Amino acid sequence: MTLVILSLLFWAGALWVNVRIAESRWRGTRAARLGVPAIFGITVLVVWEGLVRGLEVPGVILPPPSAIAVRIGGSLDILWVDFLQTFVKGALSGYVMGCGAAVLVAVLIDRSPFLQRGLLPVGNFIAALPIIGTAPILVMWFGFDWQSKAAVVVVMVFFPVLVNTVQGLADTSAMQRDLMKTYSASYWQTLLKLRLPAAMPFIFNGLKIATTLALIGAIVAEFFGSPIKGMGFRISTEVGRLGLDMVWAEIAVAALAGSAFYGAVAAIEKGVTFWHPSQRR
Amino acid sequence: MKSIFPVLTVVAAILALWYAAAVWMNATWTYDQAARAEVELSLGEVVKDTLNQERPKLPAPHQVAAELWKTTAEKKITSKRSLIYHGWITLSATLLGFAIGTGAGILLAVGIVHNRAMDMSVMPWAIASQTIPILAIAPMIIVVLNSIGVQGLLPKAIISAYLSFFPVVVGMVKGLRSPDAMQLDLLKTYNASGSQTFWKLRLPASMPYLFASLKVGVAASLVGAIVGELPTGAVRGLGARLLAGSYYGQTVQIWSALIGAAVLAALLVGTIGLVQRVTLKRMGMVR
Numbered sequence: 001m002t003l004v005i006l007s008l009l010f011w012a013g014a015l016w017v018n019v020r021i022a023e024s025r026w027r028g029t030r031a032a033r034l035g036v037p038a039i040f041g042i043t044v045l046v047v048w049e050g051l052v053r054g055l056e057v058p059g060v061i062l063p064p065p066s067a068i069a070v071r072i073g074g075s076l077d078i079l080w081v082d083f084l085q086t087f088v089k090g091a092l093s094g095y096v097m098g099c100g101a102a103v104l105v106a107v108l109i110d111r112s113p114f115l116q117r118g119l120l121p122v123g124n125f126i127a128a129l130p131i132i133g134t135a136p137i138l139v140m141w142f143g144f145d146w147q148s149k150a151a152v153v154v155v156m157v158f159f160p161v162l163v164n165t166v167q168g169l170a171d172t173s174a175m176q177r178d179l180m181k182t183y184s185a186s187y188w189q190t191l192l193k194l195r196l197p198a199a200m201p202f203i204f205n206g207l208k209i210a211t212t213l214a215l216i217g218a219i220v221a222e223f224f225g226s227p228i229k230g231m232g233f234r235i236s237t238e239v240g241r242l243g244l245d246m247v248w249a250e251i252a253v254a255a256l257a258g259s260a261f262y263g264a265v266a267a268i269e270k271g272v273t274f275w276h277p278s279q280r281r
Numbered sequence: 282m283k284s285i286f287p288v289l290t291v292v293a294a295i296l297a298l299w300y301a302a303a304v305w306m307n308a309t310w311t312y313d314q315a316a317r318a319e320v321e322l323s324l325g326e327v328v329k330d331t332l333n334q335e336r337p338k339l340p341a342p343h344q345v346a347a348e349l350w351k352t353t354a355e356k357k358i359t360s361k362r363s364l365i366y367h368g369w370i371t372l373s374a375t376l377l378g379f380a381i382g383t384g385a386g387i388l389l390a391v392g393i394v395h396n397r398a399m400d401m402s403v404m405p406w407a408i409a410s411q412t413i414p415i416l417a418i419a420p421m422i423i424v425v426l427n428s429i430g431v432q433g434l435l436p437k438a439i440i441s442a443y444l445s446f447f448p449v450v451v452g453m454v455k456g457l458r459s460p461d462a463m464q465l466d467l468l469k470t471y472n473a474s475g476s477q478t479f480w481k482l483r484l485p486a487s488m489p490y491l492f493a494s495l496k497v498g499v500a501a502s503l504v505g506a507i508v509g510e511l512p513t514g515a516v517r518g519l520g521a522r523l524l525a526g527s528y529y530g531q532t533v534q535i536w537s538a539l540i541g542a543a544v545l546a547a548l549l550v551g552t553i554g555l556v557q558r559v560t561l562k563r564m565g566m567v568r
Contacts, residue, residue, distance in 0.1 A: 015398075018398045018401070018402050019398040021398075021401075022397040022398035022400075022401050022402075023397065023398070027397070027401070032401070033401065033405075036398070036401040036402045037401065037402050037403075037404075037405040037406055039402070040402035040403065040406065041406065060428070061425050061428060061429060062425065114287050114290075115287065115291070116287075117284040117287040117288070118284065118286075118287030118288045118289075118290050118291035119287075119291055120284075121284060121288050122288060122291050122292065122295070125547060129542070129543045129546050129547075130500075130503055130504045130507050130539075130542045130543070130546060132416075132504055132507065132508060133507065133519075133523055133535075133538065133539040133542050133543075134539065136523060136524070136526070136527035136535055137527075137532070137535055137536070137539075139527070140338070140527070140532070141306075141338065141339075211412065212411060212412055212414065215414045216414040216415075216416045216417070219414050219416070219417040220414075220416055220417065220508060223420070223508075223511055223512075224527060231417065232417065235417055235418070235420060235421065236420055236512065239420045239421050239424050239512065242424075244421065244425070247418070247421050250417075251417060251418055251421075254413065254414050254417055255413040255414075258412045258413050258414055259409060259412045259413065261412070262412035
């Protein structure tokens, strides 16, 4: 009981600190903008630990963060193997193949407004479907190993990136295209020097959405069959064995991988689309 | 409407490719069976066999259509083999979760816009959580909730609620902050209180953003409900049909469940699009 009261007191204290920072004259500084969510996150962890230990919640329902940290420390090799299997071999390869194919197809159908008018509604429809449902079919076709997971990721990321790229290629204004015409630029020169760079903000928007979809696709596809390694495999088997601290350890690794992946793509975007208004400080 | 002909052309092309792929992928089995029976097959016989197998690697469109018809129109709605029954199980979890997630999301968005401490502490986490594969913990949530006695509809609804929550928060915050300084100043000249500004300016201005995130949220809710049916060997719902089909090698069943889920997703997103068009038209905000 004391732990419960202590953690609630900690929460109240941290909330007071955050309110004070948010209303102080330092609220616009970088330290404040990073510190307030950090304090919030630490509070969540402390309250979680205090409530779970204080109310004596069984470890098979909700393990406390300290137990999860111990498990992470003790299982680094397993977590690394799972990370390689799911993220590097499954998600990353599928992401590269799917996004590359989508940009290529978008460039190919760029010459034909007829095909664009036909493909975009179909593409929007397919992008809204629960593609996860194709996972068992793709496992049946490509086998249990990482190839089927990469196939699921390709199907999941293809249409969102395609729709965004087509939208981006259409984004140039008439004046810009006329300027290229006055330079006597060919179709391919206009494409490479004007329309593709102008499409980069849209393409990166699609690429950022695709990072989340790639990781989700790779993990959930492993629920349908996988060799005895991989994040999804580990999550589903540890759930069956009631080893919930390992499940949370895998979730922590997946969360880190997902955020790092998104952050890497956003950093590349900042470098490539430095000229865009959204990149202004 | 001018895009109806291109769309039909693309759909026809997809169907043609599907038939060709079905023949190509199912041919191995056909040739194996023929070799066992020591029979020579002509091309026409191969094509006919590949398009009518019982457990094909890739079912032909007409096989999927026949299975869809069999499990929807020819079965009673209450039968456990009816796709409509399973679709309703999934739909009810989706709708409940979507309602909870949207309601909570709008409330949190209102809180974020009006309270600076909440804005600075919660908003970065809301944005960051969109990069985390939440769907991966669906099995765990189902099992944990089952073990404390919460079964059936509610665990799936909770997963759906979580998946639709963050898109709605992010979209609604953007929308509630969309009125520009001139509009906010105008209301200040009218001596409008905070709540009057909210109801008369911020909330109506956020409608386009809300509907955009509702479309994303409802698709995510549906995926959440389907994935929520996968663990614990669920027996009802579209996800359960998918799983059962993959366990028992009933490929046509998998495809019909998939098409059922696709139709459901299209219906949900289409309904929200319709509501969006009607609402925005009545508010004078049609773009």
